[in-house]
Amino acid sequence: MNFINFIISRINYLPYYVPLVMEANKRKIRSNFFLCQSNKKFIDPYEPSHLKELQILAKEHNINIYDISKLIEFPSITFFCEGDIVGKENKDLPSSNFKFMTSKHIKVSIVCNYEYVMFYDNYINNVDYVIMTHTFWETYYQKKSTKNVCLGSPKYDMEYYKLQKTPDERNMYLTQKYKLDLSKKYVLIIFPKDPKKHHKSNTLYPTKPLLLAMYEGIREMGYNVIVKTRAQDPVKDAELRGDYYFEDIDYYPCNSMELIELSWMVIYFSSSINEECVALKKPYLDIKVDQSKDRFDCINDKSYGFSININVVNSTKSIKLFVQKTLKYYEQMHYQPDKIDSNKIFTNYYTNIIYDSGQDASKRIIDWTISKMGQN
Secondary structure, three states: OOEEEEEEOOHHHHHHHHHHHHHHHHOOOEEEEEEOOOOOOOOOOOOHHHHHHHHHHHHHHOEEEEEHHHHHHOOOEEEEEHHHOOOOOOOOOOOHHHHHOOOOOEEEEEOOOOHHHHHHHHHHHHOOEEEEOOHHHHHHOOOOOOOEEEOOOHHHOHHHHOOOOOHHHHHHHHHHHHOOOOOOOEEEEEOOOOHHHHOOOOEOOOOHHHHHHHHHHHHHOOOEEEEEOOOOOOOOOHHHHOOEEEOOOOOOOOHHHHHHHHOOEEEEOOOOOHHHHHHOOOOEEEEEOEOOOOOOHHHOOOOOEEEEEOOOOOOHHHHHHHHHHHHHHHHHHHOOOOOOOHHHHHHHHHHHHHOHHHOOHHHHHHHHHHHHHOOO
8 A cells, every 4th residue: 555645624734744755655655634614714625726726736745635525545554633623513423524535544643743742632532543743741730551653753854944945055945935034033923813793701801901011022122023823813902913024825835833933932822833843943932922821831931931910911011021121131132142042952852752853753653654555
């Protein structure tokens, strides 16, 4: 059997899939993408711009593209993310896409950011295996099962994330894609969700004056403000778009990771993006707005990752001064040659997140896949 399958129910899962495709190609294993129609335009693989990206990837990496209804004709190892239940109404039921599989399909779920913490218990009984990043997380979040295979995350496989480019090629690629001057200094703001769409009683959303005070403090220190948001949550107020504004350009590689790579510091509001920051060894500040969840709190370390409750910095003066203080601290810690070695301080948590320092995850997963191919 010389092919593997991927269920494409959400376009934003491509950073987990494409590295596996590229590694499989090295073993002469072809990949099939099975597309699922969605009524949510921002994730729908059939949305024209998304379909175009898929077609470009298919041509570049020798991928076959089919509708999900064809999956039943291709029994093999079949990958998807988070039990393929994210966004589904009843998460305790198997994914509706599983009806296109038989006992000859091996169902393999890949964990995605913090989502498995919320959904793992819903889907573990409906899949055959779960690819987890590290044994550390099995214990920390009590997500243990004989179905777990701890091999790392293809999303953080640096060989494929950086598209196998040399440093000079990488800089040229990023410059051309984002039209940013790499000689300038940037702070990346991962914009908070729109409270009109996502309001939750346990979440304190930052006001416009607080955000503008934060931007002002960053600019006063000689940095440019990059604002990144998701396509489904556009920032309509021009004043809040910072100096450079980005929604999703494409989905492989991950845009937020590339903008993290370009930035000196990242500021976000109760997101699991600290995982991406640690993977790329960039310091961050989490302004905690969600009062009920601490996403990957155990990887925060004051040498590279602060978390502060928004209640503590709830005036324009306090948030401006705290952001400036944090940025100055990180400048001294990470960007002065006579200070600590940034690579070393990230090593412990970095390895716990993505297994073996972000190397060879895709190779390990495809090696494991080959070992399972004869069992179905």
